Amino acid sequence: MTELKIQHLLTLSYLLSKGAKYNYVTITTSALGKNIHKSQQAASKHLLELEQNKFISRIISGRNLSVKITNKGYSEIVKLSSMLQKSLDSYPSVVNLQGTLVSGMGEGAYYMGLKGYTKQFKSKIGYVPFPGTLNVRLDKKIHQEAMKQFETLDGVKIKSFSDGKRTYGWVKCFSAKLNNSIKCQLIILERTHHDESVIELISKTCIRKNTKLKDGSKISIKIEIDS
Amino acid sequence: MTELKIQHLLTLSYLLSKGAKYNYVTITTSALGKNIHKSQQAASKHLLELEQNKFISRIISGRNLSVKITNKGYSEIVKLSSMLQKSLDSYPSVVNLQGTLVSGMGEGAYYMGLKGYTKQFKSKIGYVPFPGTLNVRLDKKIHQEAMKQFETLDGVKIKSFSDGKRTYGWVKCFSAKLNNSIKCQLIILERTHHDESVIELISKTCIRKNTKLKDGSKISIKIEIDS
DNA sequence: ATTACTAGCTTGCGAGTAG
DNA sequence: TCTACTCGCAAGCTAGTAA
Numbered sequence: 001m002t003e004l005k006i007q008h009l010l011t012l013s014y015l016l017s018k019g020a021k022y023n024y025v026t027i028t029t030s031a032l033g034k035n036i037h038k039s040q041q042a043a044s045k046h047l048l049e050l051e052q053n054k055f056i057s058r059i060i061s062g063r064n065l066s067v068k069i070t071n072k073g074y075s076e077i078v079k080l081s082s083m084l085q086k087s088l089d090s091y092p093s094v095v096n097l098q099g100t101l102v103s104g105m106g107e108g109a110y111y112m113g114l115k116g117y118t119k120q121f122k123s124k125i126g127y128v129p130f131p132g133t134l135n136v137r138l139d140k141k142i143h144q145e146a147m148k149q150f151e152t153l154d155g156v157k158i159k160s161f162s163d164g165k166r167t168y169g170w171v172k173c174f175s176a177k178l179n180n181s182i183k184c185q186l187i188i189l190e191r192t193h194h195d196e197s198v199i200e201l202i203s204k205t206c207i208r209k210n211t212k213l214k215d216g217s218k219i220s221i222k223i224e225i226d227s
Numbered sequence: 228m229t230e231l232k233i234q235h236l237l238t239l240s241y242l243l244s245k246g247a248k249y250n251y252v253t254i255t256t257s258a259l260g261k262n263i264h265k266s267q268q269a270a271s272k273h274l275l276e277l278e279q280n281k282f283i284s285r286i287i288s289g290r291n292l293s294v295k296i297t298n299k300g301y302s303e304i305v306k307l308s309s310m311l312q313k314s315l316d317s318y319p320s321v322v323n324l325q326g327t328l329v330s331g332m333g334e335g336a337y338y339m340g341l342k343g344y345t346k347q348f349k350s351k352i353g354y355v356p357f358p359g360t361l362n363v364r365l366d367k368k369i370h371q372e373a374m375k376q377f378e379t380l381d382g383v384k385i386k387s388f389s390d391g392k393r394t395y396g397w398v399k400c401f402s403a404k405l406n407n408s409i410k411c412q413l414i415i416l417e418r419t420h421h422d423e424s425v426i427e428l429i430s431k432t433c434i435r436k437n438t439k440l441k442d443g444s445k446i447s448i449k450i451e452i453d454s
Numbered sequence: 455a456t457t458a459c460t461a462g463c464t465t466g467c468g469a470g471t472a473g
Numbered sequence: 474t475c476t477a478c479t480c481g482c483a484a485g486c487t488a489g490t491a492a
Contacts, residue, residue: 006234019319022452024369039468059369063475066369081311088308092246142251142286142293266487290456
């Protein structure tokens with residue numbers, strides 16, 4: 001049994017939309033050609049091949065060419081379409097990162113403890129994070145590159161604020177899971193302090209204390225993407 | 228802007244299902260080749276071309292090849308998939324027939340008036356049909372051929388019955404509209420009396436009386452297909 | 455083991471054109 | 474007009490193979 005050639009898909013789809021599931025629809029090959037962005041000759045050949053493989057049946061009377069999709073042809077469209085639909089409906093919406101636990105410079109603790117932030121954290125992510133951030137260095141290029149997409153993803157936005165002396169930039173939060181178990185947030189800062197291969201995580205409690213993780217430990221992080 | 232080549236669709240779909248919307252997924256070209264039923268070399272070329280046209284981005288480190296779908300690439304899949312989905316969701320489910328009104332041999336009146344049928348008509352199509360059938364000859368081959376599909380379509384089934392002397396075959400009914408206005412039923416008989424180019428219609432009242440249709444009148448019939 | 459080059463075959467396509 | 478043929482070029486693919 002010959003498979004449906006992928007380049008015939010558009011032709012079948014066009015015929016279907018013209019009602020060729022239940023009727024012999026009368027068409028011209030040049031109209032079909034225009035629709036599938038091919039020449040009249042190519043369209044003619046498509047129909048001949050489709051007929052040969054029993055995906056359509058053709059009736060010619062005089063100048064008129066009429067075409068109807070067979071059950072076999074229809075089920076091929078359905079098959080392909082649902083395969084595509086399935087991969088669109090259920091592709092993994094998770095960013096997987098791997099890296100190594102490293103030391104920050106303690107500034108995370110300072111910033112995360114500011115009232116202007118903590119108030120928002122409480123209401124927007126549901127808890128006041130432990131004052132301090134967990135820094136993870138992404139060792140592989142694929143993970144560093146994957147981070148770039150967070151620039152355009154939304155996440156939960158913690159607004160910038162000012163204490164009169166200076167302003168503190170916004171923070172974007174993304175729900176994450178560390179080593180498949182510990183709930184935390186990946187945070188993206190408006191003003192980043194270190195190079196792009198290091199990411200920062202916050203969580204309710206002090207992860208370093210509650211686990212045996214220390215500098216140099218290998219870490220995996222999964223970040224859920226909503227949209 | 229170069230369009231997505233249709234033959235790259237399966238590749239993109241495969242990458243998507245592997246999570247390449249949000250991650251650089253590490254794959255081998257031979258695994259991809261197997262999946263899309265092409266050679267390793269073809270798979271390699273697909274990826275090169277997809278990268279060239281910015282549908283994916285590639286990262287190579289050592290032997291490992293990692294790939295992520297770009298926003299442009301993703302939107303192309305969505306575009307194609309939804310086009311296909313649309314033509315599947317909303318193609319016309321109507322059989323259009325055209326023909327000429329002809330005379331039957333009066334037998335329709337006899338059969339349609341039998342109690343064994345009328346009782347079922349009343350409950351299954353909601354009315355007792357005028358005793359008599361309207362015969363329409365399908366002049367064009369495309370309409371005659373289109374009729375063949377009713378053999379495998381279900382419709383409303385009027386069961387066969389016996390009056391002790393003989394049995395009367397089943398009748399399948401399909402909701403139809405004559406000349407875009409008159410509600411009627413196309414009936415398919417277990418035992419057909421005339422040649423296949425003539426179809427029979429029944430309706431609540433006598434169509435010939437209520438319209439100016441007579442033998443030779445051109446008729447159009449639309450039959451709704453449910454499934 | 456990889457990826458991706460080259461060569462060569464096959465398929466797909468468009469131009470021209472017959473019927 | 475229409476379909477669909479032939480021809481010739483381009484694209485797509487596989488096999489072989491280098492790195």
